[in-house]
Each structure stands twice: as C-alpha cells, then as structure tokens.
Amino acid sequence: MKNLVPLFAICTLALPAFAHGETPLPSGLSAVSGAMSGSAAPSTEPPSPETPSPAARFSLGIGAEHQPALAGALPPGVVSARLLAGWELPNGSRMTALDLELQPGWKTYWRNPGDGGIPADFDWEGSENLEAVQIHWPMPEVIDSGGLRSLGYHERLVLPLEITPHDPDAPIAVNLRMDLGLCETICVPGHLVLSAPPIGQEPDPLIEAALAAAPLPEGAIGECRVDEIRDGLRLSAQVPVASEQEASAAALEFDGGGDSGGIWVSEPVVQVEGGRLTASADFIDESGKPFALDMSRVRLTLIGTSEAWEFEGCP
Secondary structure, eight states: OEEEOOOEEEEOOOOOOBEETTEEOOSOSOOOOSOOEEOOOOOSSOOOTTSOOHHHHTOOOOGGGGSOOOGGGSOTTEEEEEEOOOEEOTTSOEEEEEEEEEOTTOEEEOSSOOTTSOOOEEEOTTOBSEEEEEEOOOOOEEEEETTEEEEEEESEEEEEEEEEESSTTSOOBOEEEEEEEEESSSEEEEEEEEEOOSOOSSOOHHHHHHHHTSOEEOOSOSEEEEEEETTEEEEEEEEEBSSOOOOSEEEEEEOOSSOOTTOEEOOOEEEEETTEEEEEEEEEOTTSSOOOOOGGGEEEEEEOSSOEEEEEOOO
16 A cells, blocks of 8 residues: 655745734744745453454564664664554554654655655555554754755654554554655665554653644635646635744645645745735646646645644635
8 A cells, every 4th residue: 555645845935924813823933024925541451352452453563573673774874763652542543653763964854845855655565454544744844955945854753653444443464665765965765664563552752742743733725716827727825914924934735645646836936915925836737738626635834933834725
C-alpha cells in the first residue's frame, strides 16, 4: 500500500493573523506593518483467548526488527531511525511515530518540501490488518539553501502515525518502507525499512509533543476564485486579516488524500491589502489544459515563528 504525498508550493511572506469572527488568531507571530507581495487505561483483567490484549493485537514483528535500524544500514546523515511503541487509542486505533535522528547540520523535509526539497514516500506493503494510516506532520522550519526556500526539519523529526486496523479486535502488523530526502550541503535520497515494537501501555510524551506541534486547524478558506489559464487554472485563496503579523512562509496545496492527483502547484504570490490576504498559484494537471478542480481539497498553511495555521477547503 502506497501513501504518496500531494504536491504544493510555498512562499515566504510577511502576513497578518486571521480573523475568527471578532476574535483574532492567537499571538505567535511578531508584528510588522504594511502590505506585502512576493513569490510565491489498560484493563487489570487478564484478556480472554477471544480478545487479544493490546500488546498482542499490536504485535509488530519479532527480534531485531523491533530495534532502531543499525548504523551500517542507515542512509547518509542518519544517526538512528525507529518506530516508537506508542499506545492504543479509545477507538481501537494505534498511535505510534517515526523517530528519526540526524547528524548535526542535516535536514529532512515536510510532507511537501517546496522547490528545493525531496518529498517523502511511505509504503505499508507487508503490513497486516491495516486499514489506514494518518500522518500528523509537525510544524516545519523554513529552510534557506542555495537561494531556494524549502520546509523541513533539522537534526530530529518525531512524526506521529495514527494506524487504523481493519478489525480493532484482531492482531495488526505494521511494516514501513520509506523513501525520503536527506540534505547537508547536497541532497541525497534515503531508504528506511522499519517495524514497530509491541504497543505500550501509556501515551508517549515525545509523540504527544509532536502532535501538539501540528498546524492549528482554522476551518475553511474565506474565499476562493478560479480563473482558467492556457495550461490549467489560477486559484486565488483569500482570508480576512485581524491584525498585521509576520509569518515565515505560506503553502498552497491540493490535498488528494494521499495522492497528488497529478496536479502541480506553482509558487504562490501573496498580497495583503484592504484587510485581506490573498495567495495565488497556478494549478496544472497532466492534461496541460483547464480542468475541474475539487475545491474542497485546496489547503492553505501559514507558518509563523512558533505556530502554524491550516485552512482546509474553499467555500
């Protein structure tokens, strides 16, 4: 089973926080002035034979597969890579995470890396009783490299993975093969093969911290406009401004639910004017012509100095 990330574009900008009716976004960005435009509880009862314990139901391989990948098998720049034990959620799903430690100066990329990065690819083939995996990406850093701006993480990434089984009462085996980009002064592709250990009994603070660092959901985009261009569409996403703030970057994406849908998104142009922020980008699919775009899957992410915000779907 493949989980391919969607495509997107990022843009560095100075931008305002967004209005929530009469309530502005929480403070997390330093103020700037002027408009801007630019390029884009486990049970104490013993389990019955018919009801496996959480550890049995989430038994994920044996032996060395439970351990972090050995140094000799690691890609360049990687100190260690493992899947954490995690814990069982009330709905029968499991929360685990990829724990990736990098050498000083090395970095890897967000769910969509920007023009200067390499996207990650997740392959769950060989897993058993796996219905779906939801990846909870923490807020990324804005990385400047050789004149290109990308989004990613330095030295360590804890990436929460929410695993839903076909049958919550049946055993589950989760195996991950992952391709990812790793960069110091140059970028190289890396490959990881990992299996998780038996499930833990309590929530892991490391995973909880990563979940808390995800962009804050802010509802739908305020207003969208689509115009046909020769080879696709130009989409303008607009949100109201509460007060002027500074953010490191903005990203526009087509969220295909694990598939890019063959849609490429250009680097956006961002403007702030008259109390509203507008981010505009070209959306081009494989046909090279205007096409029907599912507006409910357009996503705008704003990345500040300590928080990020996500707007999902056009009205």
